[in-house]
Amino acid sequence: MCLDDALLNSYLDGELQEPWKTQVEEHLSYCSGCQLRFNQLKGLVDNLKNATISDEEIAPRSDRVLKYFEQNRFDTPPKKNLFKKKVQVNLVPALLTSAAAVVVVFIGSFVLFGSNSKQTSEIMPEVMLPIESNQLEQVSVDEKASLDDYSLSEIVRYLDSQGYAVKLELKTVNPLEDIPQNEE
């Protein structure tokens, strides 16, 4: 029994499994009719395969398309570095300037509009402002007593209690009207 085209096609495409493959090979080795048909089919397949563009012609096209992806899709190292450098150069001074501006505006707002300590503690809880005088409460006064702090009658009474004889003498250039008279 000879081989049909379906079987030969499968064999030609390397799709024939064992044991069929060996059987076909065996048959082809002695049957000249099937050999002729096989060679015809092989010729057709080769013709089809050759009826296309060669690898040499495809290569430049392949390179061109790949270049497109290198330029438009891949993150190639030199490109990345350039980008980073630019950002670094432009960004740092810009950041410093804007940071300084923020500080100036912040301080300026306190200078211009003032603030009370409650607001300040809400905004900047870590910072202590100098205490304002109107918010101070005096708790004690530590002052040396002087003679000016006592009235004349108090002084006289004190000296009197200590057993001193006090003689007061008033000397005036222009006599005053309401001068208390303290005479012993």
Next chain:
Amino acid sequence: MKIQSNDEHDFRHIYEKTFAMLFRVSNNIVRNPDRAEELCQEAFTRFFDQGKSFPSENDAKYWLIRVTKNLSINVVKRKSRELKMIEKVKKEPNRHEKTGEEVLVEDAICEQVMDAIEQLPEKLRLVITLKTYTDLDYKGIGETLNISESNVKVRVFRARKMLEKILSQE
């Protein structure tokens, strides 16, 4: 090997392995090398931009062949008449640029075979194009075109039979 389509390393790997076959498949459908190049670029652009993850190299290859084939068929369908006119104008000077009788004869045979493939019904044409110009086996062609392996086998056989007939008439 898992393939991540927008990974540069994976992309290059698949590109190197498949560009030539995709180009041949597309060129045999659109019959215009410049157009085929554009379509391959389009297919690979979709491949990269969609950031797909393929379980194996073969899956990525099937996907690319399927997309290239569909893009090529769409172009042919949309502009079938228009395209033929442009090709005729484009091809004439090209053919005369080449020197040597042998090249001319080879080109003529090549044209003849491509014309013959073009005459096949689409179902047969696609199967025989993939069988001839890619490294896919029956199973791979089946997976690419969403048909069974035995169906591929029958179509390859029928396509070759028809091609023999067409070519012997010419």
